[in-house]
Amino acid sequence: MNGAQALIRTFVGSGVDVCFANPGTSEMHFVAALDDVPEMRAVLGLFEGVVTGAADGYGRMAGRPAATLLHLGPGLGNGIANLHNARRARTPIVNLVGDHATNHLAYDPPLASDIESLARPVSRWFRSSVRADALAKDAVAAVQGAFGPPGGVATLVVPADLSWQEAGEPATSRPGAELDTVVDDAVVGAAKALGSGEPAVLLVGGNAVRERGLVAAGRVASATGAKLLCETFPARLERGAGIPAVERLGYLAEFTIAQLQGAKHLVLADALAPVSFFAYPGLPGYLVPDGCEVHTLATGSDDVVGALEALADALGAPPDAAVRQAPVRPDRPTGALNAQTMAAAIGALLPEGAVVSDEGNTSGLFVSGATAGAPRHDWLCLTGGAIGQGLPVATGAAVACPDRPVLSLEADGSAMYTLQSLWTQVRESLDVTTVIINNGSYAILELELSRVGAGDPGPRARGMLDLKRPDLDFVALASGMGVPATRAGTAEEFTQQLERAFSTPGPALVEAVLR
């Protein structure tokens, strides 16, 4: 079999059986091989930012990598922003990049570029294959590189000639994530700090913010009075009725400072010590209060859930000590459609088992609170700050979870980065409900412009943040890609349209025009 076939068969044998793709000429043998290896599901994206973001959403929900298929350096370049987000989310992804045939690179043809230099900043593992008969081995190493732990982007570059040469048999090993064991000293240290009676914060993130980790963390909090907080933008947070609720660190440094104020101990469970998202003139970037001692219970490659359970046991916390969220939903809202009523409608209607891809930015502020007591669901955040993540992540999550409804909560400015995702949702009949929050601006930047101390902005500065002139019509844009779409201008309209979208299989879009 040729290299492309050996590679795809090895992926399938390694548990990687979904490939988000936007191929070009140098990847044509992979495309041809799809008919030889029907176990591999190939999902076409109209733009590489869709491809890599979908692989991120898939990996977060499936717990194993999807592959991508990207066309040389420029194809990789288009996917970098969402690979950056995936890197921050520690999502396992096998990022497959085609390159020119080995002996063709010497001619520096138009599409040649330094792929490794582009790939390194987003990849925890990188290799450029050099022999067709080693491709199967390279593929296994790439999958293992994606699993880590910690998980991340493994980029494998495959020159075109290797994909068409004879490559022997596929490899059969099946990589996976093997977490490091619990470090007893870390548990003892954290128990001592939390048991000291001094004000303390337990900060959870990464692998700690799904039910088992949150139950253990909730036991610790109940037993010690420690404040339980979660990182600002978790990759995948399990929440809703029945799950211990956890307050997220604020995006704005001022909020974070208030949340941590007075703490003498900060215990980190797969989370980093809080720093501000950006620096501001005259403000601190490192947000741990002076005099607060930082204790690391577990990092991303450790068994953080095991560590939290050991910690809870060490503190003598009863198994049922965690406070679980009670079921509660807001009433269906009426009147003007604004950030609050939009949030209330989502809280009133969010289906059981939903996966929420949250790129609502400023306007999504109230949604978290309004859905806290909704039936249990997963919440996927903008981990790396590179906008254009939400729609692709929703797409990939829906591929990973065909039986779960997906809500894609998307700000207007961010939506325009990777709107092509809608087309893939139609093609793959994915049950994604997209809510576009249309406030006609990069509202978060209006906030930031005032925060960086740049003075009173004039009309030209404001013009750079405004998304009117012309208005964006998301109903037309969605229709252009085959997604049924409606526009809501009141709370009643929004509630009714959202309810219909949730109850209809396949993709749908509701444009929420906020006042």
Add this chain to the structure above:
Amino acid sequence: MNGAQALIRTFVGSGVDVCFANPGTSEMHFVAALDDVPEMRAVLGLFEGVVTGAADGYGRMAGRPAATLLHLGPGLGNGIANLHNARRARTPIVNLVGDHATNHLAYDPPLASDIESLARPVSRWFRSSVRADALAKDAVAAVQGAFGPPGGVATLVVPADLSWQEAGEPATSRPGAELDTVVDDAVVGAAKALGSGEPAVLLVGGNAVRERGLVAAGRVASATGAKLLCETFPARLERGAGIPAVERLGYLAEFTIAQLQGAKHLVLADALAPVSFFAYPGLPGYLVPDGCEVHTLATGSDDVVGALEALADALGAPPDAAVRQAPVRPDRPTGALNAQTMAAAIGALLPEGAVVSDEGNTSGLFVSGATAGAPRHDWLCLTGGAIGQGLPVATGAAVACPDRPVLSLEADGSAMYTLQSLWTQVRESLDVTTVIINNGSYAILELELSRVGAGDPGPRARGMLDLKRPDLDFVALASGMGVPATRAGTAEEFTQQLERAFSTPGPALVEAVLR
């Protein structure tokens, strides 16, 4: 004045007075400074691929750089594909990338990444600023770096704190491109080869394919009988009635081989020796025939026009020896709308002085022939093979040339990469007529799939190249961004709609549905 103000004022003083921008928090001081420096025109793009591609189109037409304004590594990442094209076009661009404040980087906040590693592959000049009071000097060096020669992308990274610190006065020097002088030996060598009587090809590209260079090349061809060819994808080719016509090298290696067959001498005038775009199993990548001697008359940093004129003089070619293209247009087509009739309509209607941004790919094949005798115009090609260039380049060209009509000839698959360009065209009231060639597929890949010898493709392979399921409705998509749009299904409809679009100021889009 602060760093942002000093930098922008220095740019303006250096002749860089247009900035294509998609800023974020780390660039807010630049945004605020726009009201202090009204000489700088800031043009907002909804995605960084629009920003960098527009800077490319601007630079090709203006002959001097625009600035970009990009948000950290991910913002740069989104712009890399079109920077790759700009690198291949040797377009001068000052690529301004904001970064976190210097002392904030140590905390590795979510948006931090290795910007230099991302920037190097597309930049001929790179610097990360380290002091506010050196920003003005850095800006001058960046502009000079963009001019070269050869021209290219100069990337300047500016940490946020430098933009808000006191920075002193702007610099006042005015960089520009100073070409190397003509190398006499190269002229003598080329003259000897071309005067030998043996079959010869003169291959022109880069700076040689505007009127003066083509006139000189045409004199050489007339005097010697040498075949005059032009590189496959010139950055900016001047052509039409009154300009010496030049045949472009074929995209397909088979065509190039036929064009060069029998040549004993190949003289390169700011062009590279032909290589195939991609490698194919069993086919050569280097396309110069065996036994053909290659002579370099001038490279990209040389005065290639001067060299061609010296060569023509050395060969005794009379000043008026170049054969100029006669004015001729096809008739207005009737009947079915296909690649030929679409091309005929464009040939029949292309306005005097038009700038054509050509990303028509396979379907645009006939347009070049149909417009050869149209009134003089400029032709901008996909230089680096990274699709998604056409609409942004058209946008930037229109900013550079407000008094010239712009035709954006765009394939459906490529259009979906950077369709957000349409919004900027509306916002800036740019006179761009976009023709979307909708054939419902990545047609060029269907061709490539058969060419790489990957066997007879099955339905799953074909599915990766097909842009149906669902169909793309470009009229709806354009309307969603405020561009008046119509759909043409016959040659008559297309001709009529194109005529109306050309005669109406501002952006318009015609979707050509090919049979």
